[in-house]
Amino acid sequence: MNLSWLMPESVSTFGPALDNLYYVILWITGIVFVVTEVILVYFMIKYRHKEGRKAEYIEGSSKAEWIWTSATAVIVIAIAFYSKGIWDEIRHPDMFPENAYELNVTARQYEWNASYAGPDGVLGTADDILSRNQVHIPVNEPVIVNLESEDVIHSFFLPEFRVKHDAVPGAVWPIWFEATQTGEFPLACAELCGLGHYRMGGTLIVHSREDFDNWLSEMQMEAEDGE
Amino acid sequence: MSNHIGEGHSEGHHDQGFIKTYIFSTDHKMIAKQFLITSLVFLAIGGILAAMIRWQLGFPGQPLPFNLGAILPDSMAPGGIILPEFYNSLVTMHATFMVFFALMPLMAGVFGNLLIPLQIGADDMAFPRINMLSFWITPVAGAIMLASFFVEGGAAGAGWTSYAPLSTSGEWTGVYMGQILWLVSLIILGFSSITGALNYVTTVIAMRAPGMTWFRIPLATWSLFITAWLLLLAIPILTGGLILLLFDQTIGTAFFRPEGSGEPLMWQHIFWFFGHPEVYILILPAMGFVSEVIANRSRKPVFGYHSMVVAIVAIAFLGWIVWGHHMFQSGMNPFLGMSFMATTVVIAVPSAIKTFNWMGTLWKGDIHFDTPLLHAVSFVALFVIGGLSGIFLASAPVDIYLHDTYFIVAHLHYVLVGGSLFGIFSGITFWFPKMFGRMMNEGLGKIHWVISFIAYNLAFFPMHNLGVQGMMRRIYDPNQYEFLQSLQSTNTFISKSVFVFAAAQIIFAVNFFWSMKKGKKAGDNPWDSNGLEWACPSPPPHGNFAEVPVVHRGPYEYSHPDREEDFWPQDEPIDLGNNAPSANPENEYGE
Numbered sequence: 001m002n003l004s005w006l007m008p009e010s011v012s013t014f015g016p017a018l019d020n021l022y023y024v025i026l027w028i029t030g031i032v033f034v035v036t037e038v039i040l041v042y043f044m045i046k047y048r049h050k051e052g053r054k055a056e057y058i059e060g061s062s063k064a065e066w067i068w069t070s071a072t073a074v075i076v077i078a079i080a081f082y083s084k085g086i087w088d089e090i091r092h093p094d095m096f097p098e099n100a101y102e103l104n105v106t107a108r109q110y111e112w113n114a115s116y117a118g119p120d121g122v123l124g125t126a127d128d129i130l131s132r133n134q135v136h137i138p139v140n141e142p143v144i145v146n147l148e149s150e151d152v153i154h155s156f157f158l159p160e161f162r163v164k165h166d167a168v169p170g171a172v173w174p175i176w177f178e179a180t181q182t183g184e185f186p187l188a189c190a191e192l193c194g195l196g197h198y199r200m201g202g203t204l205i206v207h208s209r210e211d212f213d214n215w216l217s218e219m220q221m222e223a224e225d226g227e
Numbered sequence: 228m229s230n231h232i233g234e235g236h237s238e239g240h241h242d243q244g245f246i247k248t249y250i251f252s253t254d255h256k257m258i259a260k261q262f263l264i265t266s267l268v269f270l271a272i273g274g275i276l277a278a279m280i281r282w283q284l285g286f287p288g289q290p291l292p293f294n295l296g297a298i299l300p301d302s303m304a305p306g307g308i309i310l311p312e313f314y315n316s317l318v319t320m321h322a323t324f325m326v327f328f329a330l331m332p333l334m335a336g337v338f339g340n341l342l343i344p345l346q347i348g349a350d351d352m353a354f355p356r357i358n359m360l361s362f363w364i365t366p367v368a369g370a371i372m373l374a375s376f377f378v379e380g381g382a383a384g385a386g387w388t389s390y391a392p393l394s395t396s397g398e399w400t401g402v403y404m405g406q407i408l409w410l411v412s413l414i415i416l417g418f419s420s421i422t423g424a425l426n427y428v429t430t431v432i433a434m435r436a437p438g439m440t441w442f443r444i445p446l447a448t449w450s451l452f453i454t455a456w457l458l459l460l461a462i463p464i465l466t467g468g469l470i471l472l473l474f475d476q477t478i479g480t481a482f483f484r485p486e487g488s489g490e491p492l493m494w495q496h497i498f499w500f501f502g503h504p505e506v507y508i509l510i511l512p513a514m515g516f517v518s519e520v521i522a523n524r525s526r527k528p529v530f531g532y533h534s535m536v537v538a539i540v541a542i543a544f545l546g547w548i549v550w551g552h553h554m555f556q557s558g559m560n561p562f563l564g565m566s567f568m569a570t571t572v573v574i575a576v577p578s579a580i581k582t583f584n585w586m587g588t589l590w591k592g593d594i595h596f597d598t599p600l601l602h603a604v605s606f607v608a609l610f611v612i613g614g615l616s617g618i619f620l621a622s623a624p625v626d627i628y629l630h631d632t633y634f635i636v637a638h639l640h641y642v643l644v645g646g647s648l649f650g651i652f653s654g655i656t657f658w659f660p661k662m663f664g665r666m667m668n669e670g671l672g673k674i675h676w677v678i679s680f681i682a683y684n685l686a687f688f689p690m691h692n693l694g695v696q697g698m699m700r701r702i703y704d705p706n707q708y709e710f711l712q713s714l715q716s717t718n719t720f721i722s723k724s725v726f727v728f729a730a731a732q733i734i735f736a737v738n739f740f741w742s743m744k745k746g747k748k749a750g751d752n753p754w755d756s757n758g759l760e761w762a763c764p765s766p767p768p769h770g771n772f773a774e775v776p777v778v779h780r781g782p783y784e785y786s787h788p789d790r791e792e793d794f795w796p797q798d799e800p801i802d803l804g805n806n807a808p809s810a811n812p813e814n815e816y817g818e
Contacts, residue, residue, distance in 0.1 A: 002713055008697060018627065025625060037608060037611065043589045043590055044604065050593075055526040055592045057787055060530045077569070151399060152390075153390055164627050164631070165556050188708060194400055195401060197702065199707045
């Protein structure tokens with residue numbers, strides 16, 4: 001049984017920051033959890049009914065209320081502000097990297113279709129290169145994925161990259177990330193999208209720039225041969 | 228089933244025939260019992276659906292045990308092996324039955340009806356016949372929902388959240404009629420909640436006994452009153468959304484379909500604008516029951532009664548401005564992320580106030596470990612976990628990873644089972660004697676509690692870990708993904724624990740029906756409690772109180788230093804020899 005609270009290894013540039021935030025929250029909530037439950041059990045034992053015991057008539061304490069209200073407020077608002085920094089880094093439109101490699105991913109029941117700019121260097125034209133259920137990207141370069149859906153809502157989930165975003169029909173949502181390692185990584189659908197939802201998986205393949213260019217030209221040649 | 232309920236209090240229902248007493252009753256206590264039996268049946272149905280989900284996840288692709296496959300048609304489980312489309316229906320209908328047909332009626336229907344008039348000293352609800360209507364809508368809606376399993380294409384399979392456009396057309400799910408019946412059933416059911424809530428709000432405002440000032444109202448009624456406001460304001464929003472979705476499905480409108488310039492995200496906004504207050508509809512009443520039980524069983528006043536009331540109101544208010552946290556990854560404007568993150572984490576504050584006040588109530592108490600208290604303290608212990616796991620999900624960046632994984636499944640079940648359901652067990656075991664005039668069996672009650680508590684945690688705690696490892700929710704077979712294959716042993720363990728948890732509920736059912744007939748006779752006030760509900764007979768006759776009670780003090784005057792006895796009923800007249808009544812009745816209560 002895998003009962004780990006550790007996040008799987010991350011392979012995107014913002015992964016470590018997001019994981020740090022997770023561990024900070026894990027520590028804070030973990031301590032609150034242990035302290036609260038221990039006190040609760042201690043009270044259960046210490047103040048259990050015994051012959052002749054009478055409860056103390058205590059109606060409350062405004063001092064105590066102020067302490068735990070403000071302590072809780074300070075902690076959670078601090079978490080919110082810490083979170084905001086990382087949220088902005090990942091999602092703020094102004095923080096989207098310039099000169100990122102851009103590709104489209106269009107979801108449909110139950111597959112992921114990626115398209116890349118063809119020889120004309122422009123995405124969304126007739127000479128685009130296509131790949132199904134495999135998304136290829138170069139390593140150590142920011143990548144922008146324009147997410148779309150042809151039918152229902154799907155969710156583009158790359159666990160190791162800490163990337164998840166819905167692909168919504170009728171709209172294009174750009175997201176960005178940058179891979180720090182080459183290799184093959186799972187791509188999953190995280191939004192219920194019909195009976196084949198559970199098998200709407202794919203692979204994200206991270207190449208070195210050289211390999212990526214080679215792959216692109218191979219695909220171009222294949223496409224040309226096809227014509 | 229009404230035969231079981233009626234015994235022992237027929238003398239109260241003078242000159243009322245069988246049908247008026249047991250079926251078309253306008254008596255709030257009988258309506259509460261009708262809601263209780265109906266919603267426990269739906270709870271059992273929801274539980275069976277959950278067990279089937281867990282069978283598939285624990286033992287994927289294996290035929291259902293005990294030859295259950297023979298009962299199910301081939302369109303659901305040929306040869307006993309659950310089909311992916313049936314699995315989606317199971318997930319959808321489990322949540323639908325649990326949320327709308329089990330927890331909501333258990334909270335508002337049962338306890339709203341039972342407790343509100345009794346605790347405020349009223350003879351019945353403000354509108355008894357509307358109250359009867361409110362109950363009778365429920366079985367009708369439930370029958371439609373159940374029938375949807377047996378129409379062509381099966382029951383709705385787009386999730387209980389029914390995200391558009393998946394839910395807008397059978398083209399996407401293969402479910403046509405089932406989805407329409409789902410919508411129709413919930414539209415009808417909404418009227419039950421609205422009429423019920425209207426009654427609760429009016430009754431609390433208009434029918435309080437003399438001396439029952441706002442800050443002498445017991446916390447159970449306070450939380451039910453605030454819940455009724457949430458129902459009254461939230462359910463019409465859902466109903467409106469459901470009607471629009473029904474139009475999209477049946478007459479070709481495009482409110483939520485992108486073809487024809489509809490907006491899929493609009494559905495999510497409507498749904499969660501209802502859906503988040505709904506979460507508090509499902510938990511606030513339980514908080515009220517737990518406050519009553521903890522104060523009573525530790526023989527102490529509720530610690531910080533006023534801040535408990537303020538916290539209930541604050542949670543209900545904040546509940547309206549946090550819905551966007553369900554939509555961080557949906558394509559909602561990322562600027563809204565920060566606003567919704569801020570409002571969401573702030574809800575932790577009133578939740579913490581309540582938790583610390585429950586602990587403060589236990590502190591220096593004289594704690595009696597009866598079954599209601601065990602469930603109430605379990606509620607506190609488990610609500611802490613559900614609340615803390617909520618902080619992970621409230622943090623929008625962490626939610627990127629955890630959204631739609633088993634972490635959220637763990638979180639919501641810690642709130643709605645660990646919280647709401649244990650709160651309901653606490654409430655049922657505490658007020659059972661008032662409903663039926665008999666005590667529940669304490670031994671069976673404790674066995675039920677201990678197995679439930681342990682099995683519950685073994686089942687749901689590891690789901691956090693599944694989520695952290697990246698396992699998505701609502702997937703028929705996680706083994707499709709290589710990176711999830713190592714989690715199979717955890718899933719199998721969880722499933723076995725769920726089966727133990729489910730089996731323990733049989734003990735509760737046996738205890739419930741056995742005690743109704745054979746339980747030890749309860750007096751008017753078996754728990755030495757202060758509330759007005761304990762000032763009338765168990766069960767109370769039609770009209771409840773022989774004469775209108777007069778309230779002299781708050782509900783939690785336990786172990787008062789001036790008194791021999793460790794309780795002080797709200798309606799006990801003031802002994803003029805010792806304590807002259809104060810001019811302002813508000814001042815009698817603390818502060």
